Amino acid sequence: MRTEGDQQEESVEQLQAKTTDDIVSQVNKITKTADKVQRAAEFFLNKSPNKQLSGAEIYHNFSSLYNTPPITENTFRQYLSNLSGISSNPISRVPGRHKYTISDTKSIARELADEVSVSAGEISEPLTPEDKKRVAREEALYEMLVNWVETNNYQADDISSRRKNEKWGNPDVLGVRLLPTLDGHRVELLSIEAKPSPSDWRLFFFEAVSHKRFCDRVYFCYATDEDPSKIDPDFRYYSELFGVGVLLMVFEPEAYKKYWDIGEIDPEAVSVVEKYNAPPNTPPDELKYRFLSNLDLGDIKKICLFGHNSS
Known part of the structure; x- marks a missing residue:
């Protein structure tokens, strides 16, 4: 059975964050930590000129939006590392470098x-x-x-x-x-x-x-x-x-x-x-x-x- 929270989270996924206020609002409405990390990482990678950032850089950008960040750096980077290992996930590691990138291969195809x-x-x-x-x-x-x-x-x-x-x-x-x-x-x-x-x-x-x-x-x-x-x-x-x-x-x-x-x-x-x-x-x-x-x-x-x- 779909709960109101599920429906709310789905509606959040259908929106594309354009500003830091947008991303804060969206992250606050998401309940799962993995989904929070996913959304934040996608936002900051897309904002980066070459779409490449280290885990520390992504977390720094994320934590700077809060007085008290809702996710610790260690937890955030662990989730980010796990997400990048999923073949269907648009977030992946840059080969030979300690950085992440984003590439929606399905849309490219x-x-x-x-x-x-x-x-x-x-x-x-x-x-x-x-x-x-x-x-x-x-x-x-x-x-x-x-x-x-x-x-x-x-x-x-x-x-x-x-x-x-x-x-x-x-x-x-x-x-x-x-x-x-x-x-x-x-x-x-x-x-x-x-x-x-x-x-x-x-x-x-x-x-x-x-x-x-x-x-x-x-x-x-x-x-x-x-x-x-x-x-x-x-x-x-x-x-x-x-x-x-x-x-x-x-x-x-x-x-x-x-x-x-x-x-x-x-x-x-x-x-x-x-x-x-x-x-x-x-x-x-x-x-x-x-x-x-x-x-x-x-x-x-x-x-x-x-x-x-x-x-």
């Missing part, structure tokens, strides 16, 4: 979705010859990626053509693993979003990020003929900030030229390199079940039959 260029299986207009080549290049990557996922102890398959979920809800390759628990099994999902080159990778990276809402581990992958050590250094920042692994399909130069020209791959001339590992994620069971159900994998028997060459 929504904004970018309308800008994404042709992607296999999500094309609503007739394909141009160049579109067809792009799709063929992408599809040629899937078999080797399926094999790579299988070597990591998952049942795996190319699901790029199924496209039964909403936009940006359809990975190219899916891995499924059943893990025993005390009361049955837990389904673990791994997804890969693959591209034929690093071109516009900052845009397409968020297609992979969007899969975190239903997958336990998520990778972004692209094909290249460059040395893995020469990868754009921003990949590490994006990988750590958004919790997405990075795979490289590294071709020998001549093999990459052939792949680019006609969309064919010589497996002997390509290696899959895990540049950055995909950290574990904890998606809501409801979204994971909905995703699997849309793929007709809504029960354990069907999951057990899922795998390479499944239809």
